[in-house]
Amino acid sequence: MTGPQIILRLDENGRIYRPGDTLTGEYRMMAVDRQEVKSLEVSVLWYTEGKGDEDMRVHYFRRLSTEDGDWIDPRRPGRFTTVLPNSPLSYDGRIVKVRWCVRVRVFLKRNREVVGQRLFRLGDIPTAKTLATSRS
Amino acid sequence: MARTFRYFEKKRGHRRTGSKTLAIAGEVVFFTVFLVGGVAGLIVLYNTLLVPQWRANTEFVAHRCVVRDKHVGEKPSDDGPLYRPEIQIEYTLNDERFVIWTYDIWVFDHTGGFSPGKDDKLAILADYEIGREYRCWYDPDDPSRAVLVRTSRWWIGLIFILPISFVLMGAGRLVYLLFFVGKSAERRSAFAQKAAKLAPFDGNGRTTEEFPAIPAGGNLTDSPGTTLTYRLPVAASPSWATAAAIVTALIWNGLVAWLLVVAVRGFLRGRPDWLLTLFVIAFTAGGVLLLIHAARRVMVATGVGPTLLEVSQQPLRPGHPFQLFISQTGRLHLQKFEVRLVCEEEAAFRHGTNTRKESCCVLEETVLTREDFEVVRGTPYEVECEIQLPEHAMHSFKSAHNEIAWRFVVRGHLAGWPDYERSFPVLVYPNQSDNGTS
Numbered sequence: 368m369t370g371p372q373i374i375l376r377l378d379e380n381g382r383i384y385r386p387g388d389t390l391t392g393e394y395r396m397m398a399v400d401r402q403e404v405k406s407l408e409v410s411v412l413w414y415t416e417g418k419g420d421e422d423m424r425v426h427y428f429r430r431l432s433t434e435d436g437d438w439i440d441p442r443r444p445g446r447f448t449t450v451l452p453n454s455p456l457s458y459d460g461r462i463v464k465v466r467w468c469v470r471v472r473v474f475l476k477r478n479r480e481v482v483g484q485r486l487f488r489l490g491d492i493p494t495a496k497t498l499a500t501s502r503s
Numbered sequence: 504m505a506r507t508f509r510y511f512e513k514k515r516g517h518r519r520t521g522s523k524t525l526a527i528a529g530e531v532v533f534f535t536v537f538l539v540g541g542v543a544g545l546i547v548l549y550n551t552l553l554v555p556q557w558r559a560n561t562e563f564v565a566h567r568c569v570v571r572d573k574h575v576g577e578k579p580s581d582d583g584p585l586y587r588p589e590i591q592i593e594y595t596l597n598d599e600r601f602v603i604w605t606y607d608i609w610v611f612d613h614t615g616g617f618s619p620g621k622d623d624k625l626a627i628l629a630d631y632e633i634g635r636e637y638r639c640w641y642d643p644d645d646p647s648r649a650v651l652v653r654t655s656r657w658w659i660g661l662i663f664i665l666p667i668s669f670v671l672m673g674a675g676r677l678v679y680l681l682f683f684v685g686k687s688a689e690r691r692s693a694f695a696q697k698a699a700k701l702a703p704f705d706g707n708g709r710t711t712e713e714f715p716a717i718p719a720g721g722n723l724t725d726s727p728g729t730t731l732t733y734r735l736p737v738a739a740s741p742s743w744a745t746a747a748a749i750v751t752a753l754i755w756n757g758l759v760a761w762l763l764v765v766a767v768r769g770f771l772r773g774r775p776d777w778l779l780t781l782f783v784i785a786f787t788a789g790g791v792l793l794l795i796h797a798a799r800r801v802m803v804a805t806g807v808g809p810t811l812l813e814v815s816q817q818p819l820r821p822g823h824p825f826q827l828f829i830s831q832t833g834r835l836h837l838q839k840f841e842v843r844l845v846c847e848e849e850a851a852f853r854h855g856t857n858t859r860k861e862s863c864c865v866l867e868e869t870v871l872t873r874e875d876f877e878v879v880r881g882t883p884y885e886v887e888c889e890i891q892l893p894e895h896a897m898h899s900f901k902s903a904h905n906e907i908a909w910r911f912v913v914r915g916h917l918a919g920w921p922d923y924e925r926s927f928p929v930l931v932y933p934n935q936s937d938n939g940t941s
Contacts, residue, residue, distance in 0.1 A: 386933065410689040413716070415905045418861050419850025422902035424716065428693035455716040456933055458897050462863045463848040463905045465716075472687050480687075490933065492897050495848070495865040 371399045373471045373483025383488045384467075386453040394471045394483060396441035404439045406432035408472045409447045413455055413489075418462035426452055445471075456490030527684055534676040541669025548666060551612070552659050559608035560653045563640035568594035568649065570631050571602065575624045578617045585617035588627040592639060596646050603647060605639075607654045718901045720818065720930040728813035730828045730887065735812040738910060738926035745800040752793040759783065759790045799921035808833030808883070810913050810925045812842075818930035819909070822894035829871065829913070832883040839916040840884070842871040846896065846931075849906040866896065870911070898933045 377392040384390060390411060396404075411427035427449035431437035447469065458465040467489045473481045572591035577584050588606045595601070606627070609616030631637065631651070641649035683691055728734040766783045769776045808831065815826035829842055846866035851858055870890055878884045900907040911927040 408687055408689055410693075412689060412692070415902060417848075417850055417905070419852050420904040422904050423688060423692055424902070425689050425692040425696065426715075428689055430690065452715050454714045454898060454933055455900050456898065458900070458907070460848045460863075460897070460907065461865055462850045462861060463900070463907060465900065470689060472689065491895060493895050495897065 369398060371473070371475070371481045372397045373473060373481055375469055375471060375483050375485035377469070377485060377487060383491050384451055385490065386451055386456075388451050389448060390451055390469070390487070391446070391448040392469060392485070393444040393446045394469075395444045396473060396481070399441040399473065399475070399481065401439070401441050403475045404433065404441060404473060405476060406430060406434070406437075406474045407439050407445070408470075408474075409445070410470045410472075411447070411449050411451075411467070412470060413457075413465055413467045416464040416466055417460065451489055456492050457488040458492050458495070460495040527680060531677065531680060534673045534680070536673075537669050538673030538677060541666045541671075541673055544666030544669065545663065548662060552662065555608050555612065556655065556659070558642070559640065559650055560655065562643065563650065563653075564643050566594055566596070566639050566641050566649070567636055568592040568639040568651075569636050570633050572633065573628045573631055575621060575628065576615075576617070578615065580617075583619065584621075585619055586621045586624045587616045587618065588624045590628070590631055590651060592637070592649065592651065594639060594641070594649065596641065599646070601641075601647055601649070603649060605649055605651060607650050607652050609654075609656075610650075611648055714898075714932060716902055717818075717899050717932060718930065720899075723928065723930050724817050728828065730830075730885075731813035731815045731826055733814050733817045735814060735817075735911065735927040735929060737810075738928050742804060745797075745804040748793075748797040748800045752790070752797040755786075755793050756790040759786045762786060803921055803923045806833065806920060807835060807915065807917070807923050808878075812911055812913070812927045814929065818899070818932040819892055820932055821892040821896040821898070821934040823934075824889050824891045826887060827870065827890050827911070828885070828887045830883045830885045831878055831913075831915070832880075833878055834880040835878040835915070835920075836918040837876055837878060837884075837915055838874065838918050839914075840871075840873045840876070841869060841914050843912045843914070844868045844870050844890065844892070844909070845912050846907065846909050849908060851904040865907075866893070868893075892931065894934060896931065896934075899931045 374395045374397060375392060376394075377390065379391075394409065407430070409427075409429045410425050412423055412425040414423040415421055427447070429447065431439050433439055455465050457467050466486055468484050468486045470482065470484045475481065569592065570590055571593050574589055576587045576589040578586075587610065589604045589610075590606055591602065591604050593600065593602045604610070607616060637651060639649045639651050640653060686694075722736055724733055726734045726736060762779065762783045766776060766779050769779070811828075811830040811832075813828040813830075816823075819825055827842075831837075831840065844867070845864060847862050847864050849860060849862040851860045853859075871886065871888060873886075876884070897907055899909055909929050909931045911929060913925045913927070915923050917923070
C-alpha cells in the first residue's frame with residue numbers, strides 16, 4: 368500500500384520554456400482523503416543547488432485553505448498557470464546550479480504534509496565548461 | 504507507524520540536521536528568557552533609577568532647612584575608596600523636628616550615591632556653610648527624606664540600552680517565530696517578496712523587478728565614459744589593499760621587534776630562551792615576507808598609472824557584440840598586457856559556525872594580449888576592440904548565498920616590477936533569444 372502522493376503534469380511536457388512563456392499544468396492528489404486536507408499550496412519557484420547554502424524564491428504562489436472556506440477536492444485535478452519571468456534562467460554550473468520547479472504542498476491533519484515537485488527548464492543555457500579561447 | 508514528532512532527523516549532506524519542532528521549542532524558550540529578563544530589568548531599573556529621580560524633581564515639596572554639619576562620606580570598594588558629600592540638615596514640619604544626613608536623592612539609593620573622586624565632593628561641601636539656612640525639598644510621603652539639590656543624571660538612560668536590547672531581541676524573534684512557525688518555505692518566501700516590494704528604496708545590491716535575481720548594478724552604469732558610453736568601476740580599490748598590506752606589515756613587524764628585544768635581553772643576561780628565539784626567527788621571516796609584499800604593492804600603486812575600461816553598452820547581452828575601450832596610463836615597460844573576460848561562480852556555505860566562500864571560474868576568455876611595449880607618461884596606451892560574449896552564456900546572478908559574476912581582468916607583467924591585476928565587474932543580462940524579448 369502506498370501513502371499519499373501528488374502527481375504533477377506540465378501541459379507541454381519536457382519542453383524548454385522561454386521567459387515570457389506561459390507555464391500550465393495540473394496536479395492530482397493520490398490516496399488522500401478529503402476530510403484529511405487542511406490546506407494546499409501551489410508554487411512555481413527557483414532554487415539553488417551546489418556547494419553553497421540553498422537559496423529559493425517563489426515566482427508564483429497560491430494557497431487554498433479549508434479554514435478560509437476554499438473547496439479542496441483531492442479527487443479532482445487542480446490546475447495552475449503562470450507567465451514565466453525573464454530570469455534567472457536554469458543553469459547547471461560547477462558549484463552553483465539554478466533549478467526551476469513546480470511544487471505542490473498539501474497540509475493534512477495531525478501536522479502531516481505531502482509534497483510533490485516537478486522540475487522544468489527555463490532558458491537554454493548549456494552546462495558550464497571552462498573555456499579559454501583567445502582573440503586578440 | 505510514522506511518528507509525527509522526531510527528536511532527531513536524518514542528516515542530508517551538509518544541510519541542517521535535527522528536529523525542527525525541537526529547534527523551534529528551544530528557540531522559543533531561549534528568546535522568552537531574553538524577553539522576560541529584559542522586561543524584568545526594565546522594571547527594576549525604572550523603579551530604582553527613574554522613579555526616585557523623577558519624584559525628587561517633581562513631587563518633593565520645597566522647604567527651608569539649616570545646615571548643622573558636613574563631611575565627606577567614605578566607603579571602601581575593590582577599585583579603591585568611594586566618596587559622597589554628607590550634609591546634616593535640620594528642618595521642622597508640622598511641629599515635628601527632623602535632623603538627617605542628606606545631599607541628593609541618590610543618598611537614599613541602595614548604592615548610597617557613592618562615586619570615585621574626593622575633590623569634587625569637597626568642592627560641593629564648600630558651597631554649604633554650617634548654621635546657615637538653605638532651601639531643601641522633602642518627600643511628602645515620608646517627610647524624614649529630604650534633599651538639598653535636585654539632580655538629573657542623563658547617563659541613566661544609557662543603562663536602559665541593555666534591557667531594551669534584550670526586549671527587542673526577544674520580542675522580535677518571538678514575533679517572527681509566531682508568524683512563521685508552521686508556514687512552508689514557499690509561503691515565507693512569497694511573504695518576504697511582498698514585504699520587499701513595500702521597501703521605499705532600491706539599493707545597489709537589490710535585483711530589479713523585470714530581471715529577478717540579477718543585480719541592479721546601479722554603480723556599474725552611473726559613470727559615463729569619455730570614449731564609450733560607460734566607464735567601468737574597479738572591483739577593489741588598489742589603495743585600500745595597499746594600505747591594508749602596509750598596516751599588516753607594520754603591526755606584525757612591531758610585534759616581532761618587541762619579541763626580538765625580549766630574546767636579545769635574554770642572551771645579554773646569559774639566560775637565552777631558545778624556544779622564544781626559534782619563534783622570533785620564524786616570525787621575522789614572516790615579517791620580511793610581509794614587508795616585501797607591502798613594498799611590491801606600494802611600487803605597483805605608485806608606479807603604475809590608472810587603468811580605465813569603458814564599454815559601449817551595459818548590461819551586456821550574450822551573442823551581441825559590443826565595444827571595449829582600454830586605457831593604461833603611467834610610465835611603464837610592459838612585457839605582457841592582457842585583458843580577460845571572466846565568469847566566476849561563488850558559493851557561500853556554513854561550515855560549523857563559520858561561513859565560507861568558494862569560487863570557481865567557469866569561463867575565461869582572453870580579449871586582448873599585447874607583448875613588449877612601452878607606455879610613455881602623458882601618452883597612455885589606448886585600444887578599442889569589439890567583443891562578443893558566448894551566445895548562450897549564463898547571465899549575472901545573485902542570491903543570498905550564490906552568485907555568478909562577470910568581470911574584465913586586466914593583468915600587466917612589468918619588466919623589473921611586480922605584476923599587477925585589476926578587476927572590472929560588468930553586468931550580463933540573458934540573451935534576448937533566451938528571454939523572448941526583442
